[in-house]
Amino acid sequence: MTDRDDARDEQLDRDERDRAAELLGVWAVDAVDPEERALVERVLARDPQLRAEADELHRVTDRLAVSAAVEPPASLRESVLGAISAEPEQPEQPSRRWAWALAAAAAVCLAIGGWWGITALNQDAITDQDQYTAVEQVLQDPAAQHLTAELPEQGTLEIALGPDGTGVLTGRSVPSPGEERAYQLWTIDGDDAPASHGLVEIHDGRVLMPLDGVPAGAVVALTVEPAGGSEQPTTDPILAVETQSS
Secondary structure, eight states: OOHHHHHHHHHHHHHHHHHHHHHHHHHHTTOSOHHHHHHHHHHHHHOHHHHHHHHHHHHHHHHHSOSSOOOOOTTHHHHHHHHHHTSOOOSOOHHHHHHHHHHHHHHHHHHTTSHHHHHHHTSSOOOHHHHHHHHHHHHTSTTOEEEEEEOSSSOEEEEEEOTTSOEEEEEESOOOOOTTEEEEEEEEOTTSOOEEEEEEOOBTTBEEEEEOOOOTTOEEEEEEEETTOOSSOOSOOSEEEEOOOO
């Protein structure tokens, strides 16, 4: 074999590795065709560094993907590859490439149709995985807030809130509010009147509730109200958590 042949083979190897690295995000969420899957797995078999990145990415996407089977949308592949290709050309930096592949995979989970809201909030049982996945989805944004608070008697509430005011409320070991009573969630923004965010449903002590329109720096408060809820709070909050200002 000539030096020219060696150089050509080396270039082909580099091209294959670059292509495998580009496909890593879609490979991790099983959105590649058979030929692409074979290419990625062929490269992973001989590249320990890329293999380690792939294994870590797979572990994270496994955490993000809830157990319920959801058919990926037709745009899934384009969403991931578009997220990766949108990053400006950089010198070879494996950790940076991995971070973008992870971000793309997280974007795919979001694109699957608000899966945590569909699968968890429409069923009677809420699992640890449902809650964990919902919180992780919000916390993929580096600017998201993560707040926890203890209820007076027992139970813990957790808030994951994105910079756009959307997020999720989860709770564990939350007691019943009492017969003909309900928990109601509010935000209090400065001197404005409290704004209702709806009744908080409890399933075997667990809470999983989407949040929307929470102003930055507002206080998130929980009160006990009549079963149908109230237009304004009728009791003192049993819990109040101040969110961070933007």
